[in-house]
Amino acid sequence: MDKKSYTPVTRADVDKIRSGLGKFGIKVPDGDDVEVSGPLGVKMQVTYDEPNQTLDLAILNKPGFVSENQIWKVIESTAMSERKKPA
Helix, strand or coil: CCEEEECCCCHHHHHHHHHHHHCCCCCCCCCCEEEEECHHHCEEEEEEECCCCEEEEEEEECCCCCCHHHHHHHHHHCHHHHCCCCC
16 A cells, blocks of 8 residues: 655645545545545545644555556646645
């Protein structure tokens, strides 16, 4: 299971990330420790620690033809870029 942590991430950042993923048809359930299903059978665990402003992402499942590196590139170019945009 490949993992990455992002910090500092505020509650507003988390809301922007949720909204950004929604544009791609990916629904992030309510809560701070959730499992998210994406395209092609990719499943991730997403955990937000508000006091420490840390967002932890872990790849739980993926198809063999998709590398972890490809998944992280998509996340960082789409969802994580949302937190840099003004509200």
